[in-house]
Amino acid sequence: MITGSIRRGIKQGIDTTLLLAKVVIPVYMFVTVLRYTPVMDMIATMFKPFMALFNLPGEAAVVLVLGNCLNFFAALGAMSAINLTAAQITTIALMLSFSHALFMETAVVKMLGVNEIGMTATRLAMSFIVGIIAGNIGGLLQWLK
Secondary structure (H helix, E strand, C coil), rough: CCCHHHHHHHHHHHHHHHHHHHHHHHHHHHHHHHHHCCHHHHHHHHHHHHHHHHHCCHHHHHHHHHHHCCCHHHHHHHHHHHCCCCCHHHHHHHHHHHHHHHHHHHHHHHHCCCCCCHHHHHHHHHHHHHHHHHHHHHHHHHHHH
16 A cells, blocks of 8 residues: 555656656746847846846846746746846745736636636736835845845
């Protein structure tokens, strides 16, 4: 009985790893390649003023877009391809905890009869508020070092 449980656990662990790898590895490779093209510099420059609200570099916009449109794992793949501090990673994680997978979750909310526009606006607003607070705390802690 115990060996059966261990065997099932190992199989489920491997299956989960493979499932996550199907998202994380391609996104990581895409963002890594993107970093060496002028496109990433254009994105970073374009979003730098907005991302500064959260004490994040312009490149972090790619992470937030992937996390908001797809899921946490796409954001994780993109995050690992960009040089970020622990404070910046924490800020992104907190922001995405409120607003991840917007398209998929909005469809679910709509099926439940909840106002999808109001729910999406609330999730994005909470993400921005928490991002500003966490980004400023992280910036302050970096400054104190």
